[in-house]
Amino acid sequence: MGVAVLGIMVAVRVFAPPASATSGMAAAARDFVSLSISVIIESLPFVFLGIVLSIGVQIWLPEGFLLRRLPRSPALRRPLLSLLGMLLPVCECGNVPLARGLIVKGLTVAESMTFVFAAPILNPVTIITTQQAFGGGNGILASRIAGGFVIANLIGWIYSRHPGQESLLTVQFQEECSLEDHAGGRNRRVQQSVQLFFRETNAMMPALFIGAAVAGLIQVGVPRDVLVAVGSDPVRSVLALMLLAFVVAVCSNVDAFFILSFGATFMPGSIVAFLVFGPMIDVKMLALLRTTFTAKTLLQLTLLAALCAAVLGLGINYVV
Amino acid sequence: MSFRQLLQRWRGVVLCLVGVVATLWLGATGGLALYIHPRYFVFTVVMAVIAAVLVLAAFAIVPAREHSHERHGHEQADSHQRRRRLTGAGSGLIIAAAVTALLVLPPSTLSxxxxxxxxxxxxxxxxxxxxxxxxxxxxxxxxxxxxxxxxxxxxxxxxxxxxxxxxxxxxxxxxxxxxxxxxxxxxxxxxxxxxxxxxxxxxxxxxxxxxxxxxxxxxxxxxxxxxxxxxxxxxxxxxxxxxxxxxxxxxxxxxx
The missing domain is CATH 2.40.50 (OB fold (Dihydrolipoamide Acetyltransferase, E2P))
Incomplete structure (x- = not known):
C-alpha cells in the first residue's frame, strides 16, 4: 500500500499545474502558502530527527541507561536535564518528540518540562548563533543562557509539586505511555521502532501542519510596523517582542539573527525576552506541545513562561 | 473501518509522505532555495530519505486497520463515535490542504x-x-x-x-x-x-x-x-x- 500511496503522490507532483496556475491568486494568499510551506520544510527534518532520537531513547537504549545516570535528587536532576540540549542540539520542534520519549522512559512530567524549555536555548548551536549575532560583551547572550536555565528550572520545580502529574498529560499520550513494552530481540525492536514512528507521526504531523498554517496566516496578517512602533517603551517593547516571538515562530537556532534587525529599535530587555520566550512558546510549539499536555496545562505554561520572560526583560530594561 | 477512520489512523505517515515527496522533489529540482537557506539542504534531504524508509516500513509492518480491542475499546459510546467522526474529517481536511499546498500548487517566492x-x-x-x-x-x-x-x-x-x-x-x-x-x-x-x-x-x-x-x-x-x-x-x-x-x-x- 505504501508504494501505491507514494506513487500517487509523485504522480500528483509531476502532473501538477505549471507556475502560471497561481497567477490568479492574490499575492498575500500566495505568500501565506509560501510561508506555511517554509515552516513545514524547515521544521520537518528536525521533527524527524527528534522522533528518531526518541526511538533511540525508548527502544534501543538499555533499560534504565539514562535514568541510572541521572542524580536521584530532583533538585539536581532538573539542572542536569536542562543541559541535555548540549548533547542533543535539536531545535524546539525536535525536542517535543524527544521529551515524549523521555517521559515514556520514566522522566516525570515536570522534568520533561524543564528539558523541553531549556534545551532549545542551552544548546551549542543556539549559543554560537546568539554570540555571532550580538557578541558576548553586552549581556544579551549571558542573559539568554541564564534566563532560559532559571525559567526552565523554575517551571520544572513548580510542576514537580503538582500532586497528579499524569493529569497534566492528554489522555491519548497517557495511553501511549501505557503501551510501552520494548523487550525483545533485534527484529522485534525494529518492528517496535517502526510502530513508534507510526504513533509519533500520527501525533506530531497534524500539529506541525496546523501550526505552520497558523504561523503563515499571522505572518501575512499582522503588520510589522505595528509592533515596531512600540520599540522604545521599556514595558511595551518587551510585550511587543514577546508577541512577535509567539507569532513568527522562528527556530531557536537562528532567532538571534532574525531579531538582530530589531536591535537598533528595541531595548535590550525586550531582545532578551524575545530570545528566551520564543524557544519556549510560540504558535507552532503550542500545536506540537498540545499532543502531549492538556489545554489547561499549556495555558498555565504559556502564562508562566510569558510572566517569567517579561520579568526578565523588564528587569534588564530598568536595571541595566 | 470507514474511510474516515482509515484517514485518522494513517494521517501521520501520509502527512510525512506528503512532506517527504515535496522535500525530495524540491531538492531534485532546485526548489528548496525558495523556502530554506542552502546550508540546510543536505540535512533536510538526508532526514527526508530516512523518513521515507520509515514511512514505507510503517506501511509494510503496521496493520492497515485498527483492531477494536487495540486501543479504543468503547466505540459504542456516541460521544466517542462523534469525536472519531470529527477527527477523521479533520484529518482528511489537513491531508487535502497539505497535498494542495505542497504537491499541487507550484512553488513560489515571497512577493x-x-x-x-x-x-x-x-x-x-x-x-x-x-x-x-x-x-x-x-x-x-x-x-x-x-x-x-x-x-x-x-x-x-x-x-x-x-x-x-x-x-x-x-x-x-x-x-x-x-x-x-x-x-x-x-x-x-x-x-x-x-x-x-x-x-x-x-x-x-x-x-x-x-x-x-x-x-x-x-x-x-x-x-x-x-x-x-x-x-x-x-x-x-x-x-x-x-x-x-x-x-x-x-x-x-x-x-x-
Whole structure:
C-alpha cells in the first residue's frame, strides 16, 4: 500500500499545474502558502530527527541507561536535564518528540518540562548563533543562557509539586505511555521502532501542519510596523517582542539573527525576552506541545513562561 | 473501518509522505532555495530519505486497520463515535490542504505583499555596517546585490555612488513615496528560511514604469547611480537605468 500511496503522490507532483496556475491568486494568499510551506520544510527534518532520537531513547537504549545516570535528587536532576540540549542540539520542534520519549522512559512530567524549555536555548548551536549575532560583551547572550536555565528550572520545580502529574498529560499520550513494552530481540525492536514512528507521526504531523498554517496566516496578517512602533517603551517593547516571538515562530537556532534587525529599535530587555520566550512558546510549539499536555496545562505554561520572560526583560530594561 | 477512520489512523505517515515527496522533489529540482537557506539542504534531504524508509516500513509492518480491542475499546459510546467522526474529517481536511499546498500548487517566492508587510530595507542585520565599511573603495565590479544596497542604505554617500554603474536583478516593487516614477528592484535576505526573510532593494527611477512592468515580475537592470531627479521623493540616490530586461525568476531568488 505504501508504494501505491507514494506513487500517487509523485504522480500528483509531476502532473501538477505549471507556475502560471497561481497567477490568479492574490499575492498575500500566495505568500501565506509560501510561508506555511517554509515552516513545514524547515521544521520537518528536525521533527524527524527528534522522533528518531526518541526511538533511540525508548527502544534501543538499555533499560534504565539514562535514568541510572541521572542524580536521584530532583533538585539536581532538573539542572542536569536542562543541559541535555548540549548533547542533543535539536531545535524546539525536535525536542517535543524527544521529551515524549523521555517521559515514556520514566522522566516525570515536570522534568520533561524543564528539558523541553531549556534545551532549545542551552544548546551549542543556539549559543554560537546568539554570540555571532550580538557578541558576548553586552549581556544579551549571558542573559539568554541564564534566563532560559532559571525559567526552565523554575517551571520544572513548580510542576514537580503538582500532586497528579499524569493529569497534566492528554489522555491519548497517557495511553501511549501505557503501551510501552520494548523487550525483545533485534527484529522485534525494529518492528517496535517502526510502530513508534507510526504513533509519533500520527501525533506530531497534524500539529506541525496546523501550526505552520497558523504561523503563515499571522505572518501575512499582522503588520510589522505595528509592533515596531512600540520599540522604545521599556514595558511595551518587551510585550511587543514577546508577541512577535509567539507569532513568527522562528527556530531557536537562528532567532538571534532574525531579531538582530530589531536591535537598533528595541531595548535590550525586550531582545532578551524575545530570545528566551520564543524557544519556549510560540504558535507552532503550542500545536506540537498540545499532543502531549492538556489545554489547561499549556495555558498555565504559556502564562508562566510569558510572566517569567517579561520579568526578565523588564528587569534588564530598568536595571541595566 | 470507514474511510474516515482509515484517514485518522494513517494521517501521520501520509502527512510525512506528503512532506517527504515535496522535500525530495524540491531538492531534485532546485526548489528548496525558495523556502530554506542552502546550508540546510543536505540535512533536510538526508532526514527526508530516512523518513521515507520509515514511512514505507510503517506501511509494510503496521496493520492497515485498527483492531477494536487495540486501543479504543468503547466505540459504542456516541460521544466517542462523534469525536472519531470529527477527527477523521479533520484529518482528511489537513491531508487535502497539505497535498494542495505542497504537491499541487507550484512553488513560489515571497512577493511584494510581504515586502509591504515587512518594510523595504527595514532590517539592519540584513546589511551589516562592518561589511559596508570594507566595500567603500573596493573594486565594485564584483559587488553583489546586497553590497550595493548596503552602500546605499548605510550611508556611503551620494558623492561616492554618483556615476557608479551596476547590473542587478530582482522583484519589481513600487516605491511608497513616488510610485509613478520609482520602483524598487527587491530581493529577500534569508537567514534560516522564508519566515525570517527581510526585503532589501535598490530604487530605480523610470517614469511610467507601470506601463512596461508588472509588480512582482523579475527584471535585470543595468544602470548608473545618480541623485534622484524628483527631489520630493524619499530616495536621495536612485539608479537611472540604461536597460531593463524582463527575466525569469532565478534559481536562487533570495540572498544570504
Amino acid at each position: 511584494t505583499a510581504t515586502v509591504t508587510q515587512r518594510g523595504m530595507n527595514g532590517s539592519t542585520s540584513a546589511l551589516p555596517k562592518a561589511d559596508t565599511a570594507k566595500l567603500v573603495g573596493a573594486d565594485n565590479s564584483s559587488f553583489t546585490f546586497r553590497d550595493w544596497v548596503s552602500l546605499l542604505q548605510q550611508g556611503a554617500g551620494t558623492q561616492y555612488l554618483e556615476g557608479k554603474q551596476a547590473t542587478v536583478s530582482g522583484l519589481v516593487t513600487p516605491d511608497k513615496s513616488d510610485p509613478e516614477n520609482v520602483f524598487f528592484v527587491a530581493r529577500f535576505v534569508v537567514t534560516c528560511c522564508a519566515v525570517d526573510a527581510q526585503p532589501i532593494g535598490l530604487p530605480v527611477y523610470r517614469p511610467g514604469w507601470k506601463t512596461q512592468f508588472q509588480p512582482d515580475s523579475w527584471v535585470e537592470v543595468s544602470a548608473t547611480f545618480r541623485a534622484n531627479p524628483n527631489t520630493g521623493g524619499n530616495e536621495r540616490t536612485v539608479l537611472i537605468p540604461t536597460t531593463i530586461i524582463p527575466i525569469e525568476r532565478p534559481a536562487e531568488p533570495y540572498v544570504y
